Amino acid sequence: MDKPVLRAHNVVSGYGKLQVINGVDLHVNEKELLTIIGPNGSGKTTLIRTLIGLVEMFEGQVFIREKEVSHMRPHEIIKAGIPLGYVPQLANVFPSLTIEENLKMGLFVKKWDEYYLKRIEEIFNLFPILGERISQRASLLSGGERQMLALARALMPNPEILILDEPTAALAPNLAEDMLQQVVTLKKTLGISIILVEQRAKRSMELSDRGIVLVTGRVAAEGPSNELLQEDTIRKLYLGVREKS
Numbered sequence: 001m002d003k004p005v006l007r008a009h010n011v012v013s014g015y016g017k018l019q020v021i022n023g024v025d026l027h028v029n030e031k032e033l034l035t036i037i038g039p040n041g042s043g044k045t046t047l048i049r050t051l052i053g054l055v056e057m058f059e060g061q062v063f064i065r066e067k068e069v070s071h072m073r074p075h076e077i078i079k080a081g082i083p084l085g086y087v088p089q090l091a092n093v094f095p096s097l098t099i100e101e102n103l104k105m106g107l108f109v110k111k112w113d114e115y116y117l118k119r120i121e122e123i124f125n126l127f128p129i130l131g132e133r134i135s136q137r138a139s140l141l142s143g144g145e146r147q148m149l150a151l152a153r154a155l156m157p158n159p160e161i162l163i164l165d166e167p168t169a170a171l172a173p174n175l176a177e178d179m180l181q182q183v184v185t186l187k188k189t190l191g192i193s194i195i196l197v198e199q200r201a202k203r204s205m206e207l208s209d210r211g212i213v214l215v216t217g218r219v220a221a222e223g224p225s226n227e228l229l230q231e232d233t234i235r236k237l238y239l240g241v242r243e244k245s
Contacts, residue, residue, distance in 0.1 A: 005030055005161055005193045006051070011060035013050040019058065020046045022217040028161065029210075033187050033194045035225065037201040037238055038214035044197045045089065047214065048163050051195075052086055053077060064161065085159035089166045092150035095139035099130050102138055102149055106156030119156055126186070127152050144175040151182070155190075162186070163195045176200060180207055202239040205229055213238055 004027040014020040020043045028034045036044050049055040051062055053073045061070045064082050077084060094102055103120060124131030127148055133141075138149060147167055154162060164183065168176035180200070184207050187194050198204035205211050205225045213221040213234060221234055228234050235241040 003030060004028060005032075005065065006195070007061075007063045008051060009061045011047070011050060011062065012058045013046065013055050013060075014058065015046075015055070020055075020217050021050060023060075024214070024217070024219055026212060026219070026222075028193045028195055030193055031187065031191050032210060033184065033196060033208040034210050034212065035196045035198060035204045035208035036212045036214055037198060037205065038220075039238070040199075042214045043217040044214055045165055046217075048086075048165060048195060048197055052084060052163065083158070083160035085154035085157065085162045087147075087150045087154045087162075087164045087167060089169050093138045093141075093146050093153070096137065098135050098137055099141075099149060100134045102153050103130075103156055106153035119158065123152050123155060126155070126189070143171055144178065147171065147179055148182070151186075155186070159192065161193045161195070165197045166199055167196075168198065168200055177203070180204060183207070202229075202241065205239065 007027045009025055011021055011024045012019060024047060026034075036047065038044055046055055050057050053069065053076070057070055061068060063069065064084060067080065067082060069077055069082065072080070094105065097105070100120075103123065104116070107116065129145065130149060130152055138146060141149060151167065167183065168179050171179060180203060183194060183196060186192065196204055196208065205228060208225045211222065211225045211228045212219055213228070221228060221231070229239070
C-alpha cells in the first residue's frame with residue numbers, strides 16, 4: 001500500500017471570519033502527482049496555502065510524513081527541516097535579482113558552501129537555460145522563463161513534496177504544455193510528490209496520477225485521474241468537455 005507523504009484531515013480554514021475550506025480530507029502518496037481542479041472561487045489556492053501555514057486553519061490536522069504541521073507558519077516548517085517546496089501563482093520571482101540570486105533565496109536556512117555548489121549544478125542540469133543566463137536579472141526573463149526560475153528555486157532545498165499553484169497561469173498554450181510536461185518529468189526524474197492546482201483541468205488531469213475536484217471548499221469528487229476523466233458529470237461541469245451532437 002502506498003504511504004502518504006502528506007495527509008490532511010477535516011481541514012477548515014479561511015480569512016478572519018470568512019470560512020473558505022469546509023472540512024477537506026486529502027493525501028498525496030510518494031512519487032505521486034495529485035491535481036486539484038475546480039471552478040474559480042472554489043478554494044483551491046486557499047487549500048494549498050492552508051497546508052503550508054499561509055492561511056489560518058480553524059479546524060483539522062495536516063501531517064507531512066509523521067510530523068504535524070497543522071498550526072506551523074511557513075518559517076517554522078522550513079526551520080524544522082520539513083522537505084517542502086512551494087511555487088505561488090504569478091508573482092513568484094524577485095525581478096530585481098539575478099537568476100543566481102533568486103536560486104540562493106530558495107535555500108532558506110541551508111548552508112551555502114558545498115551543498116550550494118552541488119545543488120546549483122543539479123538544478124542547471126534540469127534547467128540548462130538558467131545556467132546559461134545565470135547573471136541575468138529575472139525582470140528580463142519571459143513569462144515561461146520566470147515560471148521555470150520559480151520552479152527551480154522551489155527545488156533548491158531538494159524537497160520531497162512540491163506544491164504548485166497554477167504554474168501555467170498567463171502562459172501561451174504551447175508554453176503551458178511545456179510547463180506541464182516539465183512537471184511530469186520532474187516527478188519521474190526526481191521521484192518527488194507533487195500537488196498541482198490548475199485551471200487547465202482536462203490536460204492536467206490527463207497527466208496526473210490522481211485528482212480532486214473542489215467545489216465551494218469541499219471535495220466533490222476524488223480518485224484516479226483516468227476514472228475521473230470518464231465520469232460524464234465531471235467531464236461536462238469541470239473539464240470543459242461537451243457532449244457530441
